[in-house]
Amino acid sequence: MNALGHMAAGLGGGFPEKEKLALDNYIDNDGSIHQSISDNPFIVLRADNSNQIRTLRNKLKEENIYFVDFTSTMVEGTSQEQKDRTKQTPEAELEYFGTCFFGDDETLAPLTKKFSLWR
Secondary structure, three states: OHHHHHHHHHHHHHOOOHHHHOEEEEEOOOOOEEEEEEOOOOOOEEOOOHHHHHHHHHHHHHOOOOEEEEEHHHOOOOHHHHHHHHHOOOHHHOOEEEEEEOOOHHHHHHHHOOOEEOO
């Protein structure tokens, strides 16, 4: 859940076309505002292993799809220690915990068809 939180914040904060995120305020019957809820679905898929995520990440790069990822080097210690550890680790040796991305169904479905729905 920690990795998902980091990736979702990064995706929302860095996505270049904010209007496509369709963030909206929901208002309950008491007039209380529930801010910045996306009108788009958030689908969580399960990968079999880190290499499956790596392959997806590479395809996202090839397709020029904005994404955020999270690796095992980003877990322990201070943020500076995490950055240093990541910098010292070749990409091929990174263990991916997840990736978060945004796009339309037609573009993403072929890239995610090998993944199962998280339950």
